[in-house]
Amino acid sequence: MTNILSLEGVEKTYDSGFTALHGVDLTLKEGEILALLGPNGAGKTTLISCICGTVMPTGGKITVGGYDALTDFRKARGLVGLVPQEIHLEPFSKVWDTVRYTRGLFGKKRDDAHIERILRELSLWDKRDSRVVELSGGMKRRVLIAKALSHEPRILFLDEPTAGVDVDLRKEMWEVVAKLKASGVSIVLTTHYIEEAEAMADRIGVINAGRLALIEEKDALMSRLGRKSLKIELESPIREIPDDLRSYDLELSDNGYALIYEYEAGAARTGITRLLSDLRDAGLCMNDLSTRQSSLEEIFVSLVQSQEEVRS
Amino acid sequence: MNLTAIRAMYVSEMARFFRTFMQSFLSPVISTSLYFVVFGAAIGSRIDEVEGVSYGSFIVPGLIMLSVMTQGISNASFGIYFPKFTGTIYELLSAPINFLEVVIGFAGAAATKALFIGTVILGTSALFVEMQIQHPLVMVLFLVLTCVSFALFGFIIGIWAKNFEQLQLIPLLVITPLVFLGGSFYSINMLPPIWQTITMFNPVVYLISGFRWSFFGVADVPIFTSLLAIGLFQGLCLFAVWWIFKTGWRIRK
Numbered sequence: 122m123t124n125i126l127s128l129e130g131v132e133k134t135y136d137s138g139f140t141a142l143h144g145v146d147l148t149l150k151e152g153e154i155l156a157l158l159g160p161n162g163a164g165k166t167t168l169i170s171c172i173c174g175t176v177m178p179t180g181g182k183i184t185v186g187g188y189d190a191l192t193d194f195r196k197a198r199g200l201v202g203l204v205p206q207e208i209h210l211e212p213f214s215k216v217w218d219t220v221r222y223t224r225g226l227f228g229k230k231r232d233d234a235h236i237e238r239i240l241r242e243l244s245l246w247d248k249r250d251s252r253v254v255e256l257s258g259g260m261k262r263r264v265l266i267a268k269a270l271s272h273e274p275r276i277l278f279l280d281e282p283t284a285g286v287d288v289d290l291r292k293e294m295w296e297v298v299a300k301l302k303a304s305g306v307s308i309v310l311t312t313h314y315i316e317e318a319e320a321m322a323d324r325i326g327v328i329n330a331g332r333l334a335l336i337e338e339k340d341a342l343m344s345r346l347g348r349k350s351l352k353i354e355l356e357s358p359i360r361e362i363p364d365d366l367r368s369y370d371l372e373l374s375d376n377g378y379a380l381i382y383e384y385e386a387g388a389a390r391t392g393i394t395r396l397l398s399d400l401r402d403a404g405l406c407m408n409d410l411s412t413r414q415s416s417l418e419e420i421f422v423s424l425v426q427s428q429e430e431v432r433s
Numbered sequence: 434m435n436l437t438a439i440r441a442m443y444v445s446e447m448a449r450f451f452r453t454f455m456q457s458f459l460s461p462v463i464s465t466s467l468y469f470v471v472f473g474a475a476i477g478s479r480i481d482e483v484e485g486v487s488y489g490s491f492i493v494p495g496l497i498m499l500s501v502m503t504q505g506i507s508n509a510s511f512g513i514y515f516p517k518f519t520g521t522i523y524e525l526l527s528a529p530i531n532f533l534e535v536v537i538g539f540a541g542a543a544a545t546k547a548l549f550i551g552t553v554i555l556g557t558s559a560l561f562v563e564m565q566i567q568h569p570l571v572m573v574l575f576l577v578l579t580c581v582s583f584a585l586f587g588f589i590i591g592i593w594a595k596n597f598e599q600l601q602l603i604p605l606l607v608i609t610p611l612v613f614l615g616g617s618f619y620s621i622n623m624l625p626p627i628w629q630t631i632t633m634f635n636p637v638v639y640l641i642s643g644f645r646w647s648f649f650g651v652a653d654v655p656i657f658t659s660l661l662a663i664g665l666f667q668g669l670c671l672f673a674v675w676w677i678f679k680t681g682w683r684i685r686k
Contacts, residue, residue, distance in 0.1 A: 135686065175526040176686045195435070195529040203527045209520030218448070225441025226528040268524070 124148045125186055125200075125276055125307045126172070132180030133167050133331075141167040143331045144181065149276065154298070154308045156322035156339075158315070164331040165311040166206060169278045172309075173203045186275060199227055202274030206281045206311075208261045212254040216245055219253060220267045227272035239267050242300060259290040266297065270306075277301060279310040283317060295320050319343065349386040349414045351393060354379050356406040363403045369396055386414060438530045442538025443545075446512050450546050461500055461550045462557050468496055469561045472618055483620050484651040489562040494645040495617030496558065501551040501576065502583045502612055502637070506604050509543030509587030514600050517591075526685055532678035536588060543584035544577075551576055565648065571656070572647035578663045579640055585670035592683050611637045616645075621653040636662055 126149035133142040141164045149155055157165050170176035172183055174194060183190035185197040211219060220236055240246045243263045248256060253264060262282065269277055279298070283291040298308060298321050312318055318325050319339065326336040335342075358377030369392070372381040380400075384391045400407065450457055469489065477488035484491070513535075516522040525535055558564060566572050594600040615637030621629055632638055633654075643659025646652035652659065677684070 170686075173527040174685075175523050177681065198527060198529040201527065203523065205520070205523050207520055209523055211515075211519055211521055213449075213452070218445075222441055222445050223524060223528075225444075226438050226524060226530065228435045228437045228529055230437065 123151050125151045126309075127184045128168075128172070128181065129183075130181035131168070131171055131178050131183060133164075133171055133176060134179045141331050142171070142178070145328075145331075145333050147326065147333060147336065149307055149309060151275075152302070152305055152307055153323045154302055154310070154321050155324050155326060155336075156318035157309065157311045157326045157328055158313070158318055159311075159328035159334075161313075163328045165328050166280055167331075168328065169203070169280050169309065169311065173201055173278060174198055175203075195228075199272070200275045202269030202272065202277045204262075204265045204269045204277065204279045204282060206284060208258070208265065210253045210261055210264060212252070214253055215250055216240070216253065216256070216264055216267075217249040219264065220271050223268040224271040229272045235273070236267075236271060239270050243267050243297065259286060259293075262286065262290075262294075263297075270301075274306065276307045276309065279308060281311050281313070283312070283314065291317070344385075348383055349412050351382040351384065351396075352379055352411045352413070353382065353400065353407055354409040354411075356408050359405070363405070365403050366396075366399055369399075435530050435534055438528060439534050439538045439541075442525075442535065443542045446539060446542030447545065449512075450508075450542070450549075457546070457550070458553060461504075461553050464500075465496060465554045465557045466561070468492070469558070473561060483623070484649065486649045486651065487562065490564065490649070491620075491645075492618050493555070493558045493562065493564065494648050495615075495641050497551045497554050497576070498579065498615075498637075498641050498644050499612050499617050500554055501547045501579050502608060502640075503604060504550050505543055505547035505580050505583030506587035506590065506608060508546045509540050509584040510591035510594065510600055510604070511587075512539045512543055513588055513591035514594050514597075518597075522684070532674075532681075532684070536585070536674055536678075540581070540584040540588045543587060544580040547580040547584060548576065551580065567650045568647040572644070575640070575644045575647055575659075575663065578667060579644070582663060582667040582670055585667070585674060589670065589673050589677070592677055595683075611635050612641075616641050616653060636666060639663070640666075 126147070128145055128147040130144040130146060131142055132140070132144050134140045145164075145168060147168075157168070159165050167176060171178040172185070172190065174190065183197075186200045188197040188200070190197040214222070217236065217240070220240065221231070221233075224232070224236065237246065240249055243266060245260065245263050245267055248260060253261060256264065266277075266279075266282075282298075283294050286294065295317070298310070302308060302321075308321075310317075310321065322339050324336060325339050325342050327334045352374075354375070355378055359373070360377055362371050362373060362380070369382060372383075373379075374381050382393070382396060384393065397407075472492055473489035477492075480488040482488065482491075516525060555564075590600065590603050594602075614632065615635050616632070621632050621638065621642075624632060639654055639659045639662030642653040643656055643663065646656045646659065676682070
């Protein structure tokens with residue numbers, strides 16, 4: 122697959138002196154969905170804004186479909202559709218008019234059949250003559266997507282498409298994105314929600330403090346995420362792990378009152394049953410058992426920390 | 434040039450005007466009629482002639498200029514400020530268009546609206562007073578130049594304004610006094626000598642005087658000075674727009 126988007130050392134320092142992006146390198150393959158995760162203020166929106174032209178980068182190079190985003194901005198921007206995080210719509214325009222307006226703004230000839238197709242796909246067709254101000258929040262978000270798709274872009278940027286959206290609508294948005302992907306559109310989306318990235322993305326990137334901390338295939342990341350740990354609380358403390366249990370790679374914790382066992386959650390055999398039976402054979406009495414799954418956030422934190430250690 | 438995009442912006446801006454067409458059409462008709470009742474009939478009856486022209490006819494060019502300037506500014510400044518206010522400016526920034534095309538689309542629509550209103554006032558005036566236009570081509574040139582210049586000026590105000598107060602500030606504190614004191618309703622010769630001198634620093638005087646010349650062939654200042662003044666103002670506005678375009682001032686972070 123060829124790269125539809127490539128970023129080399131993209132930097133952004135605002136007039137205030139705040140550096141939002143420190144040399145970001147990134148590529149997007151044609152037809153792929155990339156989810157950018159990161160805490161608030163990490164630089165996700167700035168990154169998207171630099172690519173789409175709403176913010177001027179202060180360094181680096183951005184190429185969209187082979188066109189330089191700065192020197193060949195007309196061709197580059199023509200390939201890009203942007204769905205902003207906030208609902209920015211002219212309140213008194215009709216749905217049909219506002220979507221058609223965006224198509225015109227991108228220099229595309231009038232094509233009512235295309236606009237109709239988009240509105241139908243986004244379940245907006247019945248609302249085509251409604252004014253934006255009369256629509257619900259979810260419908261307004263769909264209008265933003267319709268506008269972004271009106272000029273047939275090859276890359277769609279969705280900046281937190283499900284922020285402040287209820288669960289049902291979030292699922293619907295995921296379906297919309299899946300449909301878009303099937304139609305061959307490459308998608309970059311930013312999100313706070315791991316489920317969202319999991320449900321939609323092919324690759325996941327993590328941005329922290331203006332740096333791309335990680336970019337990895339979703340499946341590889343998920344398998345790392347899939348690790349769980351079992352905490353076995355003991356009735357009486359032990360000083361060291363009994364020899365019979367050494368093969369389990371157990372960790373002693375809580376001053377000898379607990380044992381920690383890590384395992385793959387999705388594995389066919391977790392080894393828990395055998396471990397519990399061996400524990401009994403070793404004469405250890407259990408008080409309680411609990412399991413927990415390492416969250417994506419923990420992975421972020423450990424990643425970010427290890428990155429900072431490398432830098433320092 | 435992305436002509437399709439210019440057309441989209443222009444049509445969209447004009448659509449706003451047509452949505453409130455009756456209001457856009459009726460308000461200049463009503464306000465012009467009121468001016469004629471107050472200045473033409475009530476006060477004008479006590480003034481015989483100004484510069485050899487009946488007072489009712491004399492105020493027509495000033496009335497048109499007054500509306501054209503204020504409408505050009507308010508339409509253009511609101512036109513570009515509104516996307517900033519609602520956030521839809523993101524579309525203009527991410528579209529494959531340059532700033533010049535945005536200016537043509539937005540300021541062009543504002544100038545068209547101002548021109549429309551100027552024409553409506555001219556038509557309404559013809560119902561009240563006898564009209565004569567000695568130099569129709571110069572009249573059209575002045576009208577178009579004024580519409581375009583003040584639409585550009587309004588566009589700059591709209592880019593500059595950070596809130597609705599600032600949007601109103603310059604039209605209210607600068608333009609309205611300048612227009613009212615620029616000889617819309619009187620000849621500068623009617624003022625005491627000291628005020629005649631002070632008035633010459635008001636740029637609007639040159640525009641109204643030149644426009645009036647195209648109607649009656651009489652003017653407070655020579656016609657070429659007036660043409661130079663409107664040309665200079667247009668040049669200044671174009672320079673400011675070019676500078677905004679170059680630096681992305683208050684538009685692109």
